[in-house]
Amino acid sequence: MATRKTPETAAVDGANVSKDDLLKYYREMLLIRRFEEKAGQLYGMGLIGGFCHLYIGQEAVVVGLEAAAKEGDKRVTSYRDHGHMLACGMDPKGVMAELTGREGGYSRGKGGSMHMFSKEKHFYGGHGIVGAQVPIGAGLAFSDKYKGNDNVTFAYFGDGAANQGQVYETYNMAELWSLPVVFVIENNQYAMGTSVKRSTKSTTLFGRGVAFGIPGEQVDGMDVLAVKAAGEKAVAHCRAGNGPYILEMMTYRYRGHSMSDPAKYRTREEVQKIREERDAIEHVRELLISGGHATEDDLKAIDKEIKATVSDAAEFSKESPEPALSELWTDIYA
Amino acid sequence: MTGTIVKSNERKLTIARSMAEALAQEMRIDPTVFVMGEDIGTLGGIYGNTRGLIEEFGPERVRDTPISETGFIGAAVGAAQDGMRPVVELMFVDFFGVCFDAIYNLMAKNIYFSGGHLKVPMVLMTSTGGGYSDGGQHSQCLYGTFAHLPGMKVVAPSNAYDAKGLMTAALRDDSPVVYMYHKGLQGMGWLGTEPGATVHVPEDSYTVEIGKAKVVREGRDVTIVSLGIGVHHALKAADTLAQQNVSAEVVDLRSLVPLDRDTIRASVAKTGRLIVVDEDYHSFGVSAEVIASVVEHDLSVLKAAPVRVAYPDVPIPYARVMEQFCLPNPAKIVAAWAQMAA
Numbered sequence: 001m002a003t004r005k006t007p008e009t010a011a012v013d014g015a016n017v018s019k020d021d022l023l024k025y026y027r028e029m030l031l032i033r034r035f036e037e038k039a040g041q042l043y044g045m046g047l048i049g050g051f052c053h054l055y056i057g058q059e060a061v062v063v064g065l066e067a068a069a070k071e072g073d074k075r076v077t078s079y080r081d082h083g084h085m086l087a088c089g090m091d092p093k094g095v096m097a098e099l100t101g102r103e104g105g106y107s108r109g110k111g112g113s114m115h116m117f118s119k120e121k122h123f124y125g126g127h128g129i130v131g132a133q134v135p136i137g138a139g140l141a142f143s144d145k146y147k148g149n150d151n152v153t154f155a156y157f158g159d160g161a162a163n164q165g166q167v168y169e170t171y172n173m174a175e176l177w178s179l180p181v182v183f184v185i186e187n188n189q190y191a192m193g194t195s196v197k198r199s200t201k202s203t204t205l206f207g208r209g210v211a212f213g214i215p216g217e218q219v220d221g222m223d224v225l226a227v228k229a230a231g232e233k234a235v236a237h238c239r240a241g242n243g244p245y246i247l248e249m250m251t252y253r254y255r256g257h258s259m260s261d262p263a264k265y266r267t268r269e270e271v272q273k274i275r276e277e278r279d280a281i282e283h284v285r286e287l288l289i290s291g292g293h294a295t296e297d298d299l300k301a302i303d304k305e306i307k308a309t310v311s312d313a314a315e316f317s318k319e320s321p322e323p324a325l326s327e328l329w330t331d332i333y334a
Numbered sequence: 335m336t337g338t339i340v341k342s343n344e345r346k347l348t349i350a351r352s353m354a355e356a357l358a359q360e361m362r363i364d365p366t367v368f369v370m371g372e373d374i375g376t377l378g379g380i381y382g383n384t385r386g387l388i389e390e391f392g393p394e395r396v397r398d399t400p401i402s403e404t405g406f407i408g409a410a411v412g413a414a415q416d417g418m419r420p421v422v423e424l425m426f427v428d429f430f431g432v433c434f435d436a437i438y439n440l441m442a443k444n445i446y447f448s449g450g451h452l453k454v455p456m457v458l459m460t461s462t463g464g465g466y467s468d469g470g471q472h473s474q475c476l477y478g479t480f481a482h483l484p485g486m487k488v489v490a491p492s493n494a495y496d497a498k499g500l501m502t503a504a505l506r507d508d509s510p511v512v513y514m515y516h517k518g519l520q521g522m523g524w525l526g527t528e529p530g531a532t533v534h535v536p537e538d539s540y541t542v543e544i545g546k547a548k549v550v551r552e553g554r555d556v557t558i559v560s561l562g563i564g565v566h567h568a569l570k571a572a573d574t575l576a577q578q579n580v581s582a583e584v585v586d587l588r589s590l591v592p593l594d595r596d597t598i599r600a601s602v603a604k605t606g607r608l609i610v611v612d613e614d615y616h617s618f619g620v621s622a623e624v625i626a627s628v629v630e631h632d633l634s635v636l637k638a639a640p641v642r643v644a645y646p647d648v649p650i651p652y653a654r655v656m657e658q659f660c661l662p663n664p665a666k667i668v669a670a671w672a673q674m675a676a
Contacts, residue, residue: 074416076412105449106449106451107447107448110446110447115444115447115448117415117447117448117451119452124452125448127440128439129435129440132408132435132436132439132440135408135411136408136409136411136440138405138408138409139409139410139411139413139414140412140413140416141412142412142418143412143416143417143418146368146394146418165404166404166405166435166436169404170405170408170409172402173400173402173406173409176400330450331446331449332445332485333445333485333508334450334452334453334455334507
């Protein structure tokens with residue numbers, strides 16, 4: 001993994017990143033963070049049920065990869081899915097209202113936090129079983145290959161899912177059939193409370209692709225520019241018909257696995273240190289300020305705007321009616 | 335079998351060939367239909383139901399897979415969600431243990447989880463049944479296991495006419511359909527086969543509506559409800575009972591989900607007696623559901639307690655003498671009538 005670039009060198013290296021792009025990434029990552037903070041609050045108020053898995057800390061991964069994607073590309077992920085939905089342009093109101101189990105939610109209250117979909121934005125879930133979304137990703141990629149277009153599918157999973165057998169069944173098929181799928185391992189270091197070091201002796205997770213002939217690399221998942229660059233490389237590989245590619249995103253989640261996490265498996269200091277030294281949003285903030293691309297006031301204005309968006313989403317999620325019980329019996333079949 | 339009069343010059347097909355014909359006809363008109371599974375291409379499917387497809391449609395649409403059931407069934411769910419119409423084969427239903435997550439947590443639930451925004455138009459075809467000493471991991475029916483879980487339609491044909499029509503209906507359905515065919519009806523010489531399953535099948539494409547049972551023999555004194563190979567046992571038992579002046583009505587369920595409770599109830603309302611024949615395990619299964627459909631609706635129609643002829647609640651044994659002792663057969667159905675009439 002490359003060490004984090006200092007703001008100065010990143011500004012130089014990132015010559016192809018415009019001010020507008022940087023502001024866009026800042027805005028998108030901030031939206032995810034503020035949305036998730038609000039979701040955490042609503043959970044605390046009893047408005048959201050179940051286990052709510054927040055994406056705080058990992059924002060650069062989805063925002064960077066969305067920056068490498070084009071219209072038509074698909075994405076599928078696990079239960080820690082709010083960030084992916086916001087990054088691909090789904091409506092925060094619809095996502096939040098699904099969290100509160102309302103009629104206005106993306107799944108009209110039938111899916112919840114872990115199960116939302118948008119054909120319009122090519123988002124295919126939101127899945128609750130660790131690793132089960134990975135074969136789905138291969139199927140989506142197969143569908144595109146069969147239809148003869150050049151779309152690519154991003155199949156996201158975590159370091160925990162990397163120990164599920166079906167991931168390797170999928171690696172094998174994806175390489176065998178040259179499917180245009182980017183396997184994105186969001187290595188946030190912990191499978192619930194079990195650190196990677198306690199679950200495998202593999203020193204890298206992307207390296208397991210070697211056994212199947214799939215190239216890959218480890219990426220600083222806290223650096224949105226590094227993520228974007230790696231994403232562009234992976235996507236180019238897939239679009240050129242070379243089959244799958246693996247990106248292992250070294251990232252970190254600040255919050256617990258879910259809202260019920262006892263937080264006994266790592267120290268406060270560990271979390272605090274990463275927040276202070278590697279935070280993805282702070283990184284872009286520094287690039288914007290130090291590069292003279294934005295003033296504190298500009299960023300404050302963005303913060304305010306995002307706060308309003310999230311606040312609207314929260315209001316909507318409270319006001320949207322609860323689903324009628326008659327809806328229980330609809331949508332069982334198409 | 336199907337209630338139609340078969341002229342001697344009309345062609346008859348095995349279930350295997352009628353399934354393959356339905357697949358081929360649909361693949362010709364719908365490019366989104368493709369087939370995936372273990373040895374369904376070059377080998378032609380070990381039960382013959384994909385024979386000839388790879389020659390006509392090529393390996394892109396008739397795809398041999400690695401032995402990775404979770405992987406390729408999960409991939410089919412993904413492709414289906416993107417507008418394809420995958421057909422996947424689970425070679426033996428017994429293998430569901432390695433891939434049920436993809437089936438019941440993904441295939442069966444994603445329409446509902448999406449609030450109806452996604453369709454999952456796929457067919458999972460799988461072989462069922464024993465009777466040929468293949469041991470307890472290659473001989474189960476597991477009808478009840480699949481029918482129990484909401485979100486999947488489940489069909490189980492007893493003859494080639496229904497097999498073709500149900501397959502075509504399944505291929506055109508926007509919801510997932512589990513298509514359970516019985517090995518003993520396929521018409522494969524090496525398995526031994528039930529001749530009654532090989533019937534006239536029209537060449538043109540047609541559908542048999544999913545969710546509709548059929549009265550395949552009319553009678554007055556007792557209703558025998560079954561599916562798959564059990565229908566043939568029931569028809570043979572009905573012949574024997576007729577010699578004893580007992581008139582048995584035989585209902586072929588054809589679909590388990592949705593279950594045609596109306597046809598079952600109407601028949602039992604007429605006869606007053608019910609025997610359910612099921613090669614799946616005795617307890618918590620199809621046979622109990624059929625009986626509950628009647629007794630929850632109107633207990634007063636019954637002149638006797640219903641009887642189940644089903645597989646005992648034991649893992650399926652290998653030894654021929656043991657397995658044959660456990661399987662439903664016509665003699666057990668006749669005995670069930672005797673018990674009921676006593």
